[in-house]
Amino acid sequence: MKLLLWPALLALSLPGLSLGTSTQDHAQAVLKFGPRVTGSAGNEQARSYLEAQFRALGYQTRRESFTYPRFDDLGSDVRAGEQLLTGNALQDSAGGEVTAPVIQVPGVGTPADFVRVDVRGKVAVVSRGQIPFIEKTRAALAAGAVGLVIVNNSAGDFRGTLGQRVEVPVLGVSPTVGAAMKDGQPVTLRVRVSQSNVQAVNLIAFKAGVGQPDVLFGAHLDSVPGAPGANDNLSGTLAVLDVARRAVGTPLSARSFFLLFDGEEDGLLGSRAFVKDSPEVVKGLKAMFNLDMVGVNVMPLSVSGEAPLVEAARRAGVEASEGTPGSSDQVPFRQAGVPTLFFHRGLDANYHQPGDTLLDPALVEQTAEAAFRIANEVLNTAPLR
Known part of the structure; x- marks a missing residue:
């Protein structure tokens, strides 16, 4: 360095x-x-x-x-084809690995936005902004998503906190990573986290x-x-x-x-x-x-x-x-x-x-x-x- x-x-x-x-x-x-x-x-x-x-x-x-007690990201990413795309697990995210198609959700991830697309069994991709991360995550869960990727609304990646534990892996990524995730493309979302004192x-x-x-x-x-x-x-x-x-x-x-x-x-x-x-x-x-x-x-x-x-x-x-x-x-x-x-x-x-x-x-x-x-x-x- x-x-x-x-x-x-x-x-x-x-x-x-x-x-x-x-x-x-x-x-x-x-x-x-x-x-x-x-x-x-x-x-x-x-x-x-x-x-x-x-x-x-x-x-x-x-x-x-x-x-x-602290939540630590041990190294989280998304594999899309031959690309390994890195991001940051949001604090309070569940850990886990899921393989499913991508679905780009229009808007910023409100419940109304999720009604416009079918995210059941898929990795939902939404934009950051306007509403808290936890509200985006609740909407994704309610709509049946198996994973959530939140794309930064400015250059670079970001770190964030959900504020309460959720039972779905949630990853924050840069706009470049978000753009590389195409609708219908199978991806493997891997969120590796730990909690320790x-x-x-x-x-x-x-x-x-x-x-x-x-x-x-x-x-x-x-x-x-x-x-x-x-x-x-x-x-x-x-x-x-x-x-x-x-x-x-x-x-x-x-x-x-x-x-x-x-x-x-x-x-x-x-x-x-x-x-x-x-x-x-x-x-x-x-x-x-x-x-x-x-x-x-x-x-x-x-x-x-x-x-x-x-x-x-x-x-x-x-x-x-x-x-x-x-x-x-x-x-x-x-x-x-x-x-x-x-x-x-x-x-x-x-x-x-x-x-x-x-x-x-x-x-x-x-x-x-x-x-x-x-x-x-x-x-x-x-x-x-």
Whole structure:
């Protein structure tokens, strides 16, 4: 796998890399571990490396473990004639192998769409979009399909979740794969899945004696299978580390937690576990800042959240807007009543793809600077404990 940073900023090669202090050095060091799927060796190697960086800055660290059942795709595909077409099993799909003719279902897979064709005993192919995956699957089952293939409505393949267990194999594929499946053509749909318990680990950095922080800076460390996760979300992780660096020797360091969540890609599980297991800490927070995908400038930095923090951001000279877009680790905190800000630069073209090897250290550091300034504004206007 070729590891890249923004071309103009790439200066170091991996062999013999010494421990550095720049965002660029840290990115190179972590990316060499590969995808950081929760429970994997790469995930643990990255966490250990980052833990050492927090400690080198003078912070103490604590690991908080939790377990959860995880659905894994062990390699799923469709064989059409001599072609072996790959895809991703949707979470909660049944495993299995079926051989049957293809039927292309018009529309997006509503019950009305399935009435227009005979899918009994066939592998139904529908387009993604407009209605949830589970509704497409229920309609396919009700119509008698023995398998379902959902075709992405944009370039590339995708990963998705049904939300409840179904008794039919369901595969998500790219438009190219969908177009290769012809009406009436016999295919073999093979969905290979497993469910097992995964141990995840949240990493918390804090100054000695800090048990009740006023501010929590968070980012998820894990990535999806096959994706090195440079932008999603090594960029946010390194921004949190950079905020911690900036905070050294300031009052902010003694009033903050810096937290790297695990299990975000499996459903915000690290942040949910922290909120559930640390209710007193959560109740005392004045702000939670979540940094996710801030290393590629798809759009200018978006800072959004509840009104009091938006006002603090504006006083700090950072453009911000009210609202709570996105489904990331700020959500469990917001649901627990904590004011939150979400830092984000949009979904880049390599989102959840093997090509997620790019991040711009300058953008990461700009995000960290914005978060640092806003947090200081929050503390300057909040009563001391």
